[in-house]
Amino acid sequence: MTAPAKKKKSFFDYFLNFLEKGGNALPHPATLFALFAVSVLILSAVGFWLNWQATHPATGEVISTINLLSKEGIAQILEKMVTNFTSFAPLGIVLVAMLGIGIAETSGLIGVFIRMLVLSAPKRILTFVIVFAGILSNAASDIGYVLLIPLSGVIFQAMGRHPYVGMAAAFAGVSGGFSANLIIGTIDPLLAGLSEEAAHILDPGYHVNPTANYYFMVVSTFLVALLGTWVTEKIIQPRFGTYDGEVKQETIEPLSKKEKKGVLWSLIVLAGWLVVIAVGVIPEDGILRDGDGGLLSSPLMTGIITFLFLIAGSMGVVYGAITGVFKNDTDVANGMAQSLKTLAHYIVLVFFAAQFVAYFRWSNLGVIMAITGAEGLVEANLGVVPLMLLFILLAAFVNMLMGSASAKWAIMAPIFIPIFMLLGYSPELSQAVYRIGDSVTNVISPMMSFFALIIAYFQKYDKNAGLGTIIATMIPYSIAFFIGWSILLIGWIMLGIPLGPGAELFYELPAGE
Template sequence: MDSSKPSKSVRLLNVIEEKGNKLPHPITIFMIFTLIVIALSHIFYVMGTGVRFEGVHPETRQIEMLTVKAVSLLVPEGIAYMFSNVVANFTSFVALGPVLVAMLGVGVAEKSGYISALMTNTVTKAPKKFVTPIVVLMGVLSNVAASVGYVVLVPLGAIIFLGFKRHPLAGLSAAFAGVAGGYSANLFLGTNDPLLSGITTEAAHILDVGYVVNPTDNWFFMFVSTFLIVIIGTLVTDKLIEPKLGTYVPSEPLEHENKISALEKRGLFWANLSILFTVIVIALLIAPENGVLRGEGGSIIKSPFMSSIIFIMMLIFLVPGVVYGFMTKSIRNDKDIANLMTSSLETMSGFIVLIFFAAQFVALFNYTNLGTIIAVKGADFLQSIHLDGAPLLVALIMITTIINLFIAADSAKWAIMAPVFVPMFMQMGIAPEVTQVAYRVGDSATNIISPLMPFFPLVVAFAQRYGKKNGVGTVISLMLPYSIIILISWTIFFIIWYVFGIPVGPGANLNY
């Protein structure tokens, strides 16, 4: 038997990589889907397709029997709508504004060096027995700043393990498991939360135009999930991955610098102090019963505080980023701050272009009523086969894990899936916030084994620093145990959470 011949699992992953690479760009996919919607809208319009269901009337906000029929985009009114609403569809897309506002702060914190220094300082100070959980935890937390975890923490994890005379690939795997496998978990809100909640809100409007999903509506579940991911990541690294790797013997002496300078330490001190000051100021606006940011009757759930959560999130990153920058001289004046903000938005250019096409697809999908028709008929089918509740959510998780192997961009994936699954599950009595959680669990679990994930080649390049033969197969073989165990454990955890009726976020209901 030829020992050099790849195993069946590796050959399967190679096929997935090959086929996935042949998929069009997400923008092209949205254009194709938009053309399909245009064609189907006219076909179903001519056929007189429609549904009758119990729903929320868009004007009276009362629950009553509604009749909805397919609307064609190829009749004069439909063509006029497509041409005249392009700009409005884009600028009114819920996910656009919150993400760009949040990135103004996150970008300054990242590009001033604050986030990188904070993660390096935290991990390098960890006691030896806590190194693995700290690396995984910092990987999860790094997701508040978009892609910084892939660029900074994944290679840092390898360096830290090497410094403790442990195998660097084990450290790389632990960090990658936290960053990508725990992508949706976090103790704090990240740029992903307003993005996904915005898309979910747009999808919910197919059935209920007044429904709003807030960025905080998954926070309870994601907060607790952070500890689950840390436990899984630690056990898999220490009990499975590191023993499999054995002792690392470098082919040549390696010199790594994983410490921060005295200047950076001073910058961190004052930057962290500025976060505390910012939080205290915000708390003073919320804590009193008649606080400025409280809502009617002293409510916190429905209040100016919840409405301003994105701006607050921006401040919590912007303030320490600026303070750190001035202390370390990476920022010298107001022009540097403006340049860092500009630079952070430049990195979002691909996202902005993608959102333009996603917004057109979602808007036309809503206009044609195809989403409502699919949702009602899909819900009727699921009821006929007696699939609802927990089994339905598990099915969505499994579907997401498969799609995730071929479409890596989570925003593009959810923009395609949400208009179908969110209203369909609403018809089954499942709240959009819960549907979004199921999607996030499935999306995160297979990130670490998807060769099409944008940062996967970067992780492979990091792995090759510790062995020229390390490649895609190496990284996938290391990450597969994490993926399988995270998927199974997180799904079970989510179902237990759902069955016990625990809210997934502040003010978020489980049932619609």
């Protein structure tokens, strides 16, 4: 552990330290995920024998617990263990991205950009910029997880600050601010489609646009960035103080002539890629647009990690060749291999995490828990604002059990959207409320796909970092985001501001319904 700043500890400090020590006293994260997987197997058998089940609100299908310790279940476990691992979505993304980033890193290009940023960026707003950049990165698939978070740790260490603080700030923006952004992302049409289907239960002609929550999400972007900055500076930074671990701090020296030349040509390469992308997306029938001419499901958006690999790799090759770091193709290949060595611990974690997630999905336990919790909340028969606040808490809790935002909304939307419509509130409002809850616990949910990767990032600077370190570091963000976002929601409702273009807060059933 690193040296804390000298200050009088508050009760909250003691609580976070207790949480961290308690969490890190648990077995190794890989062992922990293995134990979780075994627990799911046992619970699946118990749930099957006790007939745990729930009725899916959208289809009316009775969902029962699947016994994974049955003959069929054991056969599935044995047959799918390898594919559970190899098909685990973040694994391929991280490996491909790191191959390109590895070239850029070993060439020295990332290091020189860090030096440029540290030498030129105003220190007062650096934290805000990192949180804000994390939120915006959500529009570009998973680039925030694989690039911005580790880069922020390096930047903070280079500035003499604890790398954990930089990574926490970036993680808060990337994951805690998942539902906020200044532009429409791929999640917006997914949720809108599910909301529309749920609204059709009462109103078959109702339409929900992908821009349904745009105004609210734009304001939320600045709210989350400000809250994330405040938590980072007032809680996280004082807690960790300065870093005195084994990882050497990046030296901050002015750029040499050769480095400046390398940067110039790498930027020219970047400009070339931007031209290629522009040529592919500007024409209505551009090759990087999707079939109907849109961008949300286009090759550009779905292939963003491929572009990251190509852009980072080519820029690194050019920079390394000009500065003399890369003398031949062997040096480039060695750089790619070196980057993958840093992921060894992550790969081990992913193997066990992938089994746990698969077992939880196969058993139906996550779906049954989500449906049961939602039904209990509805039966409480509270007022609209208390119900919405409890709905945020429910979504936040379910987020600890299920990782997919669209999968959770597919279950919850058919329950809550009709109820809010009958109470006079729009499907767009129900969706906005859900998105708050779905975001605030991302940073502390082991079910979040990239959680194992975050642990690996922290272990780079302290090999003893574990699940407790991440949760204790990030829980202040969850609390702040929940309080701040809830206040914004209540104020938004009281003022009657539309949530997006044509997306009002209130709803009236058509005559005759």
